[in-house]
Amino acid sequence: MNDSVPPAEGPAEPSVPETALETVVEPGYDDPAAPAPLNVPRVPTGDAEVDARLDRLGDADHLATDGHVQVYEDVHRGLRDTLTALDARPGPPAPPTTYGNRS
Template structure:
């Protein structure tokens, strides 16, 4: 049997890393100066339009309700819920109106009597 080899032999000695030189590491460039903006710059400018188009559906009542969404672009965030609630309610009413019968009532067929 061979005697156990030591943990570190001449072949596997730890290697020290070479010290870094200025030529090996490029100098970092400083970031370009940024213009100082106040934290509330966006608040001073007012709301910015999102630019989300609303396409016509071809159904007049729905298109009229959806046109209200354009108000969101002119309002601050605090005014958005009111617009969205108005649009939701208008669409709900338009859908509910589709369930209402139009014209004269349809006569019902007579039920056979059970005797």
């Protein structure tokens, strides 16, 4: 008895040009590891300075993850400076103190 099996004969697979096998993909999406926008909606705050800082977060959409830190730190620094400036704006003058001024 012979255990070898002869190759099956049947219709040959049709030849397809290699160009027909290429997959059409959107630019920037051909590499799954490539950065892709998160498309997180940003709602305007009504403060132009804060909105500009938050819009800067969109710059991270086109960077590799190791580039996100710089953008996040820049936005954080700008928002912190904006909040600090709110505290530094002059308000009404403080009342005079009488401690230590006894004549």
